[in-house]
Amino acid sequence: MEIFLSSALAQLGCEQFPIPAALFSNADTLPLHIIHKISAGFPSPAADYTAEPLDLNKYLIERAAATFLFTVTGDSMNGAGIFDGDKVAVDRSLPPRHGDIVIAVVNNEFTIKWLYTVRDVIELRPDNPAFSTITFKDGEEMQVWGVVVGVVRKVLHGR
Template sequence: MELRALQPCVIVAVEAVVSAGFPSPAGDYAEGRIDLTDTLVPHPSASFTLRISGHSMTGAGIHDGDLAIVDRSLTARHDDVVVAAVDGELLCKRLVIQRGRTRLAPDCDDRAYTAIDVTDHPGFAIWGVVTATIRFHRR
């Protein structure tokens, strides 16, 4: 895994609401600048990205090919989407902590994907919390 230092990525920010349904009359808008590094990566020294592979997290809006931003400085909580290692394999799943049990659960309608109980599992470690994903609509 290659690590690269983050550089500011400043782009124009147009503060306007864009309808994804029926068209609405155009309103006034303002332009400014937004630094995507500050917005997407609040803890750069503790963050990394991973490419998502698979379809088990579509209910969380995470799709095959998305780029996940993972923050290692956050303490994972119940219902967070996390990247975890289980016996050396990296997984992106929802963390479920209930009644003293810890599971990594898929978030999709496909019953082929099942939760993994990692309570007291020696090969389980949380690598970080997924804080954002980037989906490319045109390549």
């Protein structure tokens, strides 16, 4: 079974085609300083430690011309930690593999799902039990638009 990679521009029209954009649009990127690792379990002793600055563009984007940002709508991927309103960085140059989170085009609509191949069936699996798996059998066409490489979330909205 073949996973088709094609141009969403030709299939969906220009108005739906994502525009490549850096996370920070000005020429002077804002480096963020990593202070220390944070324990999400038991607290760890604090230390005065500063690592190298982190540039989110360099961290999330390996191939700028092939990387796009999407805003997620809906909650089918909540179990994967991808929530409504999150931004996902998507690399079109990466070949999709079994177990990747991908942006796919289904019925002329973008969707974000886990990609699995089981025997001769391609599955787009949500990560929320309230949603159903979408399956494609041999001979049915489905398009993987790109592979998700990162998620950006703003925790405090409106501040």
